[in-house]
Amino acid sequence: xxxxxxxxxxxxxxxxxxxxxxxxxxxxxxxxxxxxxxxxxxxxxxxxxxxxxxxxxxxxxxxxxxxxxxxxxxxxxxxxxxxxxxxxxxxxxxxxxxxxxxxxxxxxxxxxxxxxxxxxxxxxxxxxxxxxxxxxxxxxxxxxxxxxxxxxxxxxxxxxxxxxxxxxxxxxxxxxxxxxxxxxxxxxxxxxxxxxxxxxxxxxxxxxxxxxxxxxxxxxxxxxxxxxxxxxxxxxxxxxxxxxxx
Amino acid sequence: xxxxxxxxxxxxxxxxxxxxxxxxxxxxxxxxxxxxxxxxxxxxxxxxxxxxxxxxxxxxxxxxxxxxxxxxxxxxxxxxxxxxxxxxxxxxxxxxxxxxxxxxxxxxxxxxxxxxxxxxxxxxxxxxxxxxxxxxxxxxxxxxxxxxxxxxxxxxxxxxxxxxxxxxxxxxxxxxxxxxxxxxxxxxxxxxxxxxxxxxxxxxxxxxxxxxxxxxxxxxxxxxxxxxxxxxxxxxxxxxxxxxxxxxxxxxx
Numbered sequence: 001x002x003x004x005x006x007x008x009x010x011x012x013x014x015x016x017x018x019x020x021x022x023x024x025x026x027x028x029x030x031x032x033x034x035x036x037x038x039x040x041x042x043x044x045x046x047x048x049x050x051x052x053x054x055x056x057x058x059x060x061x062x063x064x065x066x067x068x069x070x071x072x073x074x075x076x077x078x079x080x081x082x083x084x085x086x087x088x089x090x091x092x093x094x095x096x097x098x099x100x101x102x103x104x105x106x107x108x109x110x111x112x113x114x115x116x117x118x119x120x121x122x123x124x125x126x127x128x129x130x131x132x133x134x135x136x137x138x139x140x141x142x143x144x145x146x147x148x149x150x151x152x153x154x155x156x157x158x159x160x161x162x163x164x165x166x167x168x169x170x171x172x173x174x175x176x177x178x179x180x181x182x183x184x185x186x187x188x189x190x191x192x193x194x195x196x197x198x199x200x201x202x203x204x205x206x207x208x209x210x211x212x213x214x215x216x217x218x219x220x221x222x223x224x225x226x227x228x229x230x231x232x233x234x235x236x237x238x239x240x241x242x243x244x245x246x
Numbered sequence: 247x248x249x250x251x252x253x254x255x256x257x258x259x260x261x262x263x264x265x266x267x268x269x270x271x272x273x274x275x276x277x278x279x280x281x282x283x284x285x286x287x288x289x290x291x292x293x294x295x296x297x298x299x300x301x302x303x304x305x306x307x308x309x310x311x312x313x314x315x316x317x318x319x320x321x322x323x324x325x326x327x328x329x330x331x332x333x334x335x336x337x338x339x340x341x342x343x344x345x346x347x348x349x350x351x352x353x354x355x356x357x358x359x360x361x362x363x364x365x366x367x368x369x370x371x372x373x374x375x376x377x378x379x380x381x382x383x384x385x386x387x388x389x390x391x392x393x394x395x396x397x398x399x400x401x402x403x404x405x406x407x408x409x410x411x412x413x414x415x416x417x418x419x420x421x422x423x424x425x426x427x428x429x430x431x432x433x434x435x436x437x438x439x440x441x442x443x444x445x446x447x448x449x450x451x452x453x454x455x456x457x458x459x460x461x462x463x464x465x466x467x468x469x470x471x472x473x474x475x476x477x478x479x480x481x482x483x484x485x486x487x488x489x490x491x492x493x494x495x496x497x498x499x
Contacts, residue, residue: 054399081405091400095418104414105404150400157404 004063005030005161005192006051011060013046020046021057022217028161028209033193035203035224038213039239044196047213048163051194052083065160081109084154088166090146092138098125098149099134102156110157117156124152128182144175148182161192168199198243204228212236273463274470284457288470291453295478298367298449299436302374306435307428309375310382315412317383318390328383335380340441344373348445370442374435381431389424390416422493429486433479440475450474 006028013021020043028034036044049055051062053069053076062069064079093101102121106112112120125131128148130141138146147167154162164183168176180202187193187206197203203210203224210227212220212235220227220236231237274288275281317328348369355362364372393416401411443452454471458464 052403054402083403085400085403087396087400089396091394091396093397093400093415093419104401105406108410108414109405109407153400153404 003030004028005032005065006194007061007063008047008051009061009063011047011050011057011062013043013050013055013057013059020216021050022215024060024218026211026218026221028192028194030160031190031192032208033187033195033206034209034211035207036194036196036211036213037198037200037203037239037243038211038219041215042213043216044211044213045165048085048165048194048196052085052163053079054085081105081157082160084157084159084162086147086150086154086162086164086167088169090138090143090150090170092146092150092153094138096138097134098130098136098138098141101138101149102153105153105157120156121152124155125149127155127185128152129178142175143171144178147171147175147179151179151182151186155186161194162186164193164195164197166196166198168197200228200240200244212239214239269465270463271466273461273466284461284467285470287457288450288453288467289474291448291450292474292478294367294442294447294449295436295439298370298374298439298442298447299432302371302378302439303432303435305371305375306378306382306431309379310386313379313383314386314390317387318412319408332380332383335376338377340373340377340438341444343377344369344441344445347373347376366442366445366447369445370439370447374438374442377438378431378435381434382428385424385427385431386420389420389427392423393419425493426486426490429482429489433482433486436478436482437475 004027006026008024008026011021011024012019024043024047026034026047036047038044046055050057051064051069056071064083067075067079069075069079092098093104096104099118099121102124103112103114103117106117106120107114122131122134125134128151130145130148130152133141133145133149138149141149151162151167167183168179171179176199180199183193183195183202184206193206195202195207207224210220210222210224211218212227212231212233214235220231220233227236228240231240272278272281274285276285313328313331316324317332319325348364348366351369351372352362352364390412397415397419398411401415406414439449440451442449443455446452450471454467458467461467
């Protein structure tokens with residue numbers, strides 16, 4: 001599958017004796033959206049963290065855009081600018097203004113000059129609909145705004161794919177939709193995305209593939225129609241009934 | 247605490263004035279010309295004590311960072327270098343290290359064909375700086391580790407390398423938490439600089455020792471010596487507190 005954007009084959013990972021990822025196979029085509037859900041501790045965050053090398057896997061292979069992810073520091077560095085990441089806790093740099101949060105990567109890692117980096121930053125701030133917050137400090141913004149800044153920060157690196165690790169789990173309910181709206185727009189513009197989330201409304205709207213994980217393995221995997229309409233495994237049925245009952 | 251200090255010094259003073267013959271404050275009585283000369287002699291060591299401490303602390307702050315950074319690396323050999331340095335330096339008492347640097351190091355240089363004389367001034371500074379750097383490195387370590395891991399992860403995902411992550415993301419945040427303990431460490435250096443007296447450095451303690459030898463009044467002279475350090479440290483403490491307040495009010499995290 002040379003045309004896959006992201007390709008995981010037989011990926012295994014252990015924390016000491018604890019087997020967190022068991023034979024994970026996942027193939028994501030360019031422009032595809034994959035939503036991963038599952039109970040906490042199922043390893044879903046670990047999957048995306050392995051894809052951008054925040055964690056190391058011990059067995060199996062991960063290919064990004066045809067190149068294998070190795071432990072060679074150079075390969076790690078080149079991958080980490082290409083695959084953007086949005087964290088549950090935003091992880092904005094609290095000592096830098098919104099604008100400086102956005103320009104840091106492009107200037108230091110990509111060698112852009114300040115004017116170009118700021119132009120790019122303002123462009124993406126406009127896309128996440130907070131163009132007028134550029135000079136504020138992160139803590140002056142609401143949670144939803146902070147997460148949109150974090151998305152804009154990832155976009156400023158002009159990544160080929162974006163990973164989202166429970167991007168709305170730390171947000172107050174009224175702020176979730178403003179973040180999801182931005183994500184839906186990104187999806188519609190053709191961004192390759194892997195999203196760990198329990199927002200099933202979002203999943204139905206954008207997902208090309210649904211993945212359900214439990215205890216470190218992929219239990220169920222398929223297109224959203226069959227995934228929601230006709231889940232095969234009891235574990236997945238139980239999980240879906242729990243999160244969809246409200 | 248304050249009460250205790252006041253009553254203790256009052257007691258000492260009264261005892262001195264009682265004329266029992268055991269006390270002789272005349273030796274440092276500013277009203278007599280002899281006493282005033284002695285006081286000026288004792289205080290004249292202050293400059294060296296401050297200079298040695300400031301230079302040693304400055305070196306230690308830079309050296310400590312250089313030692314601390316490999317300790318944060320993913321590379322286990324770099325971490326090992328950091329651990330060995332910290333554990334080794336931290337375990338050497340100051341006085342033996344001072345002797346080794348002052349009397350031993352020139353011989354080491356000579357055996358390598360270099361003629362590097364080490365005078366008491368630089369001998370004291372080198373020893374204090376190296377000895378202190380192990381502690382400074384640990385202060386940096388705790389400061390860096392106090393910054394949430396998500397910060398360095400976020401820096402990585404926007405393509406920053408290790409050095410850039412430290413320089414632009416971690417250290418600017420850690421410095422607020424590092425500065426107060428670093429300033430505290432400076433107080434420690436000031437006190438430890440008294441050891442420089444044994445290799446002949448003319449600082450506060452050395453001056454006191456020399457005066458004791460000529461005046462035979464150890465109690466009064468060493469009492470004044472302690473007061474000199476007390477004043478010096480109290481001034482630095484006030485500075486540290488001012489710094490902490492400033493850092494606190496500047497807190498934006």
